[in-house]
Amino acid sequence: MDHSEQRIKIAVQKTGRLTNHSVDLLERCGLKVTKSKDQLICYGENMPIDLLLVRDDDIPGLVSDDVCDLGIVGLNVVEEKRLQEEQKGSKGMFKQIFELDFGHCRLSIAAPENVPYDGPRSLENTRIATSYVGLLTDYLKKNDINAEPVFFSGAVEIAPKLGRADFICDLVSSGGTLRANGLTEVAELLQSEAVVIQTLAPLGDAKQALVDKIIQRLDGVLKVRDSKYIMLHAPRAALAQIRELLPGSEAPTVMPLEGSDDRIAIHAVCRENVFWETLENLKAAGASSLLVLPVEKMLA
Ligand code: ATP
Ligand code: ZN
Numbered sequence: 001m002d003h004s005e006q007r008i009k010i011a012v013q014k015t016g017r018l019t020n021h022s023v024d025l026l027e028r029c030g031l032k033v034t035k036s037k038d039q040l041i042c043y044g045e046n047m048p049i050d051l052l053l054v055r056d057d058d059i060p061g062l063v064s065d066d067v068c069d070l071g072i073v074g075l076n077v078v079e080e081k082r083l084q085e086e087q088k089g090s091k092g093m094f095k096q097i098f099e100l101d102f103g104h105c106r107l108s109i110a111a112p113e114n115v116p117y118d119g120p121r122s123l124e125n126t127r128i129a130t131s132y133v134g135l136l137t138d139y140l141k142k143n144d145i146n147a148e149p150v151f152f153s154g155a156v157e158i159a160p161k162l163g164r165a166d167f168i169c170d171l172v173s174s175g176g177t178l179r180a181n182g183l184t185e186v187a188e189l190l191q192s193e194a195v196v197i198q199t200l201a202p203l204g205d206a207k208q209a210l211v212d213k214i215i216q217r218l219d220g221v222l223k224v225r226d227s228k229y230i231m232l233h234a235p236r237a238a239l240a241q242i243r244e245l246l247p248g249s250e251a252p253t254v255m256p257l258e259g260s261d262d263r264i265a266i267h268a269v270c271r272e273n274v275f276w277e278t279l280e281n282l283k284a285a286g287a288s289s290l291l292v293l294p295v296e297k298m299l300a
Contacts, residue, residue, distance in 0.1 A: 007048040008210050011062045011071035014040075014053035018194050021102040022072040023051070029217035048210065059197070064093040066201040070211065074103050076132065076171060076192040083134035093200045098215055101222055103194035105173040107132055110183040112160045115167070117186045123147045123167060129159030130169035132189075139169075139189045157181040220298050227295040228274045231267050233257060238286040239264065245281050248272040269295065 012022045023042070027033070031049055033042035042051035052068055059073040060081035071094070078096060085092045109128065111117045120143045130136045133149045140147050150165050157177055159165040171192070172178060172185055196215070203211060230249075234242050243252060252268035266287075274292050282290060 006206055007044075007050055008070065008207055008214070009068040010049060010051050011054055011059045011068040011073070012042075012051045013056040013059070013073070016056060018056060018072065018074065018103050019053075021100075021194065025072075025100065025102075025218065025221060026051070026214075028221045029214060049214070060092060060094055063197050063199050066093070066199045069199055069203060069207060070214075071197045072100065072194055073197065074105070074192050075099075075195050076105070076107055076135070076190060078195060078197055079190060079192075080132050080134045083138050087134060087137065094197045095200060096195050097198045098196040098218060100194040100196065100218070101225075103192070105171045105192050106188050107135055107169065107190040107192065108172045108185045109167055109169045109187040109189065110157075110172070110178050111167050111186045113182050113184060115160075117184075120145055120187060122186075126166040127164070128167045128169050129156050129165035131156060132169060135189055136169045139187075157183060216299075220300070223271070223300070224295040224298045226271070226273045227298065228270045229267070229293040229295055230270055230274055231265065231289075231291040231293075232282060232287040233263055233265055233289045234282075234285070234287045236262050236264050239266070241285045242266060242282060242287060245278060245285060246270055247274060247278060269298075 010026070013019045023033070031047050032045045033051060034045060035042050040053055042053065044050055052062065054062065056073050056077055059071040060078055062068045063071040075096070082092045109123070116122065123140070123145050125146060127148045127150050128136060129150045129152045131151070131153055133151055136149045150159065152159055156168045156170040158181065159168055160183070161181070168183065169189065175185060178185060196218070198211065230246065232242075239254065246252065246268050248271035249268040252266050255265045255267070257263045257265055279290050279292070
């Protein structure tokens with residue numbers, strides 16, 4: 001048997017906004033990696049998982065062609081590839097299986113400050129510069145607008161200044177780049193975050209079990225990220241009010257306090273961050289000896 005076949009290959013962005021988050025998340029799932037000399041592969045030392053470091057735009061194709069079993073990439077890139085394939089009459093051979101809650105951004109149309117915009121009709125018979133021709137074409141078609149997408153591979157925001165387009169369609173997160181270029185966001189096409197995609201090629205039981213395990217661990221890592229374990233003492237009579245104040249917690253553990261009939265200890269996992277305001281409100285409700293601890297791992 002060829003054992004290399006039993007290793008999972010995950011395509012990850014080589015250098016860019018998603019790189020650190022992707023590798024960090026996999027490391028928090030327990031994976032230890034060493035980089036190859038040419039910096040193109042990270043070999044898993046303690047799990048049969050290797051990371052292929054590539055350009056983000058190549059990730060859906062690598063997963064589709066079954067070169068990699070999984071990929072971590074922005075939904076914007078996934079949807080663009082899916083629509084390009086669809087517009088060519090073919091189908092991307094991958095499926096989206098998990099959202100990772102980082103790399104948040106949106107694909108939006110933006111207008112130069114001096115160009116009037118009064119709803120999608122204002123785009124009629126204009127040129128729109130973008131790297132996302134598939135997504136833009138889909139949006140124009142759905143809104144029955146006749147406009148011309150102009151492909152730019154980068155620096156889309158300077159297209160209006162160069163006289164190459166009337167509007168642009170690009171990724172936005174804070175909006176700082178748009179403002180710096182005198183552009184205003186006018187329509188949102190897609191909300192995006194990093195996702196895990198899997199090849200549609202059958203993986204076999206052993207590999208699929210490993211993929212399921214990674215996804216379960218990723219889920220655990222994401223769940224604990226903002227989770228806190230909170231411990232406090234309180235009068236028994238304040239229990240109902242305190243439960244209301246505990247953010248995102250399920251059934252708390254309630255214990256008697258030795259030597260005190262009317263005071264109890266309450267322990268709870270809160271699935272949201274616990275802010276100072278929450279602690280102050282709990283204290284005002286009668287809680288004392290408040291302790292908030294980070295949660296390292298969680299397996300539901
Ligand atoms: P590559 O060299 O891999 O092609 P790139 O320049 O296309 O890199 P990055 O700028 O690193 O890509 O962005 C990678 C992904 O990060 C985007 O596809 C998107 O999903 C996400 N992202 C989050 N915020 C932003 C933003 N403000 N601008 C661009 N991308 C963002
Ligand atoms: Zn790219």
